[in-house]
Amino acid sequence: MASLTIKNAVKRYGNVEVLKGVDIDLEDGEFLVLLGASGCGKSTLLNMIAGLETVTEGEISIGDRVINDVHPKDRDIAMVFQSYALYPNMTVGKNIAFGLEMRGVPKPEREAAVFEVAKMLQMDHLLDRKPSQLSGGQRQRVAMGRALVRRPEVFLFDEPLSNLDAKLRLEMRTEIKRLHKRLNATMVYVTHDQIEALTLADRIAILKDGEVQQLASPAEIYDLPVNMFVAGLVGSPPMNFIATKVSRTEKGFGAEIYVRAHGAEHPILLDLTDHSTSVAPFVGRDIVIGLRPEAITQAGVGSVETQSFASEVDVTEATGADTLCILNWNGKEVMARVSSGYAQIIEGTMEFAVDMSRASLFDPDTETRLD
Amino acid sequence: MSNSTTFVPAQNRSVLWMRLLLWTILLLFAIWFLLPAYVVVGTSLKDLAEIRGGSLLALPHELNFTAWRHAWSEACIGVTCTGLEPYFWNSVTMALPAVTLSTLLGALTGYALTKWQFKGANLVFALILFGCFVPFQVVILPMAQTLGLIGITNTVYGLILVHTVYGLAFTTLFFRNYYVTIPDELVRAATIDGAGFFTIFRRIILPLSPPIIVVSVIWQFTQIWNDFLFGASFTTGGAQPITVAMNNLVNTTTGVKQYNVDMAAALITAAPTLFVYIVAGRYFVRGLTAGSVKG
Secondary structure: OOOEEEEEEEEEEOOEEEEEEEEEEEOOOOEEEEEOOOOOOHHHHHHHHHOOOOOOEEEEEEOOEEOOOOOHHHOOEEEEOOOOOOOOOOOHHHHHHHHHHHOOOOHHHHHHHHHHHHHHOOOHHHOOOOHHHOOHHHHHHHHHHHHHOOOOOEEEEEOOOOOOOHHHHHHHHHHHHHHHHHHOOEEEEEEOOHHHHHHHOOEEEEEEOOEEEEEEOHHHHHHOOOEHHHHHHOOOOOOEEEEEEEEEOOOOEEEEEEEEEOOEEEEEEEEOHHHHHHHHHHEOOEEEEEEOHHHEEEOOOOOOOOEEEEEEEEEEEEOOOEEEEEEEEOOEEEEEEEEHHHHOOOOOEEEEEEOHHHOEEEOOOOOEEOO | OOHHHHHOHHHHHHHHHHHHHHHHHHHHHHHHHHHHHHHHHHHHOOOHHHHHHOOOOOOOOOOOOHHHHHHHHOOOEOOEOOOOHHHHHHHHHHHHHHHHHHHHHHHHHHHHHHHOOOOOHHHHHHHHHHHHHOOHHHHHHHHHHHHHHHOOOOOHHHHHHHHHHHHHHHHHHHHHHHHOOOOHHHHHHHHHHOOOHHHHHHHHHHHHOHHHHHHHHHHHHHHHHHOOHHHHHHOOHHHOOHHHHHHHHHHOOOOOOOHHHHHHHHHHHHHHHHHHHHHHHHHHHHHHHOOOOOO
16 A cells, blocks of 8 residues: 655646646545546546556656656556446456456466455356446446455546446445445545545545645535635535625624515624634625535524524425525525424524534635635 | 227228238339349359240259359360369458458557547548548559569469558448447556557457457458459469459350350359358448447
C-alpha cells in the first residue's frame, strides 16, 4: 500500500485546459472521492493516475515514485470501469486471472488467487460463466474481483455504480466501503453522486472546471462549504440561499428578510450574532445566507438558542422519515425539514425554528464563504 | 396482413385471393431470375447433338457429365490442352493467402485506427477509404512497374500482392466500422491488466471479430476469385487464374463451338464463390448489421 501525491497536475488538449493545476495529497489507506458534474475533469484526473492519459504538466507519484512516464501496467494500480469492461470472450475466472497471466504468474498460483477473490466476493460459483450470462450486480462483482486479485497499491474506481439500479447500488456501496476497511488500501473513486461521495469518502475533492474547489472530509464539506458551488452541490435537497443585507442590532448583527405568514409579508430579523467576526465588515452590504433544510425545523424541539417565527407552508413533500416544507422567504422558495409526525397536522402557517449557528455566509460577489 | 381479418369469414376469401396473387407474382419472378442458371446447368449436361437438336429450355435427356470432365481436364486453353484444373489450383493458391492476408491486415489496421487513436487517425482512415473508390484500371500501370521491380511479374505471388494491397481499403473499412462499436474501456482495462498492442488484439479483439471476419472473407474471396482484369494484366500462360483461363477456353475454338463445355467451365469457375455464399452467407448479413442494434 502506498500514498498518492498529485502535484500541480495540468491537462491540456490543444488550447483547452481541462485540468488547471490540481494538488492532492493522499495518505496510505485513504479513500478519496472526486466529485463533480460531468465535464469537470474528474475522470481525466483518474485516467491520468491510471496512465491512460498523459500528464501535460505537474507530477503524479505513488509512494515516492514519480509515475508520469510509467506504463499503466507498471504503476501497480487497478481500475474498475463504469461499463465494467469485462472481456466478453472469457469466462469470469479467466477475466479475473487475465492481469495475473499478463504478469507471468504461474497457473496454480493464479487459480488459487482467483478462487480466493471469488470467495471474498461470494461469486465462486460463477467462475465458469461468461459475462453475458451474469446480471448487472454480478458483473460489477467480477469487475471488482479483477481489480482485487492483483493486490495493487492504489485502486481506481470510475463511477462504478452508475449502471446499477437503486437497490443494488446501495448494496454495492456498502460492499465497497467494507472492502476498503478490510484491505485498508488507497482508493480513488470518481462519481457525480454526492451521496456516494459523502458515504464512502475519507476525504472528498470537489472539482469544477478543472479546479479543486474544496478538499476536505465529508463532514467539513457538508457543514463548512468554502463557496456557494460546493454548498449547492452537496446535500439533498440542496442548501437554501437567502440573499439579504447585514445590519447592526442591539445584540450584535442581524439580517432582515420578509417571510410570508397568515397571508401577508412580515419582516423578520435573522440573528447573525454567532457570526459577528465575519459579518462585521459587511454591515450595510449584501450577503447570502446559506441554510441547510434541516437547520429550519418545527419550533419547540430545538435548543433554546434557536430563533423561531411563523411562516406559511406552500407545499409539503413527504420523504418518509422527514417531510419537506416549502416556505416563501424574500419571495423565494425555501425548504425546511420537519419530522413527519409533526408535518401531518400542519396546514397554512406554522411556527419554524431556525438554527442560525449552522448557517453558512457567503459574499454574493465572489460566492466564497465568509469566515 | 392484420390478424383481425382471420376472424371474419367474409374477408377470408379476399385475403386468400390476395395471397394467391402475391405468390404467383413471386413465382414468376423466381422463374425469370432462375432461368439463366437453369439454361447454363441444363446445357452443360447435354451433348452437342442434343444442344443442336433440342430447344434451349428443354431438359437434358440424361445426366451426362462428359462436358464437365472435358472442361476440367481435357479442354484446350490456347495451345495447352490441360483443362481448367491447373488454373483452378492457381486461383486457390492465389485466393487463400490473399484473402487471409488482406483480412488479417485489415483487422489490424482497423484495430489500430479505432483503439489506438493517434493524431490524424481520421485523416488516415479517410485516405484509406478513398482507396475503395480507386478503380482497378487506375492502378494497373504502376502496379505492373512495381511487380517488375520486385521481380514477381507473371507469378501467383504477384497476384497475391496485388489483391492484398487492393483489398486492404475494403477490409480496413469493414473492421474499422465494426471495432468502433467495441467499447474503448475494454482496451483500457486490458492495458492496465498489462496486455500490449498485439496481446490485446489477439486475446480480446480477435475473439470478438468472427461476424466481421466472415463478411471480410466473403467479400474478399468473391472479389479475388472473380477478378479478371488483374489476372489478365499481370499473368500469362501457366500462371493465369481460372477466370482468365475460362475466358481463353471459351475463345479457343477448333471447329465446332462446344457450348456444353463452355457452360461447364463457367460453372466450375463459379462454384467456389457459390460454395462460400452457401456456407457462410447467413453470417454475411448478420455481420454487416452487427453492432447497429444495441444489446
